[in-house]
Amino acid sequence: MTRVLGIDACKAGWVGVLRTNDKITALVAATLAQLIHQAEHSHPAATDAGARPLEPIAVIAIDMPIGLPDTAPRQADVLARAAIGRLSSSVFTTPVRAALQAPTHSEAVLINRELTGQGLSIQAYGLRAKLFEVDEWLTHATTRVVEVHPEVSFAYLAGAPLTVRKSTWSGAERRRALLADAGIPLSGDLGLAGHAVGVDDVLDAGAAAWSALRVAEGQAISLPNPPETFTDGRPAAIWV
Template identity: 50%
Template sequence: MFDTAWSLANPVLGVDACKSGWIGIRLGQDVTAHFARHVADLVAETEPAIVAIDIPIGFPERGRRAADVEARKLLGSRWSSVFLTPVRTALTEPTHERASAVNRELAGEGMSMQAFGLFPKIREVDAWCRTAPCRVVEPHPELTFRQMAGEPLPDSKKTWAGLEHRRGLLADQSIHLPADLGEAGRQAAPDDVLDAAAVAWTAARVASGTALSLPDAPAEFDDFPVAIWR
């Protein structure tokens, strides 16, 4: 369960990208939603002890990250929701064609236009997290919801059934999202809000020492251990 007594003194923040910036769900004295154009501003506003942000943190020089491979295995039929992290060199390329070619050369596969479209946010987090004022971890919402449910979820978060299932899982953890989320509710899609709330729960688990990582013992490093938390 979400430990509200712990959270009073040690707020945490779950963050997900949305079309116009970043959506954050803060677990503290209560559950609050926040929006900012830049992740650094979101964290400065909310002052969390730990941030869990749904974006790749740590990049391979070649091949795939073990964290991504293990996450896909654990999610079963939901494997496609795991973003296969590009090699670091690809992030410096200005076009999808060039980035995909570099990734194909060093990782054995290209990348979608959708993945390339995330590059600005990936670069933003990559630069920010190295000087962040608090601990920053990488979660994955579908892994987090799987952890809550004990099994992969049957329905996509884009469906009504999937959305309601995820809201119920959050409520079971005492994370009740208010109807009025202010600017965050106007800027973020419903699934962005749910994902941010889910990874806020992961942040709380990291803080309490109950979170699990993929891999169990990270062996890859990119200035810090590369792992996905849940």
């Protein structure tokens, strides 16, 4: 039994798509640690509860930068943009760690520009809490964790970059069909009724779960290959 988990950030905190063989479960939690705890103890169906011990999760894939750069843009971000073409604006340039540690956006811009020659968007700076939540959790993670970018995963699933955004009906349906064909069917309420989780967040978590499965089965590739390593010592690459 192969269990993999794909994770995306959302307004409620974090959303995960857990795949246990061909069973799909969606989970939501305010913190990353809570979400992973839910996943580790989640049975694919009520009839399975107590039948046998759960296998550990083989791979967790998360749509959040792992490995923060020191003085230059990450190759992972550069290669991800190239892989998705028209929708490349969905890949933000990961700020350097020192900029993210700055207490204000204006200070972060100055630090990032001094070290990399580039500014820093308010959107990228706004992710700092989630970035550092992942960064801290990784210090005691026992499961293999990889970084993914959903649009890169969708491009590989489709065999070419997608051109319609998932915020549109046709874009969402295209991505849902691609995932279903790849063994990640996202239909019904998935247990998400009552949760403030957007369609795009669930699709992204599903794409992350697909990439996690590829990693678990030894079929995935990394961008770049081999991954970069910065002073934080974490391999920086987007897996697909």
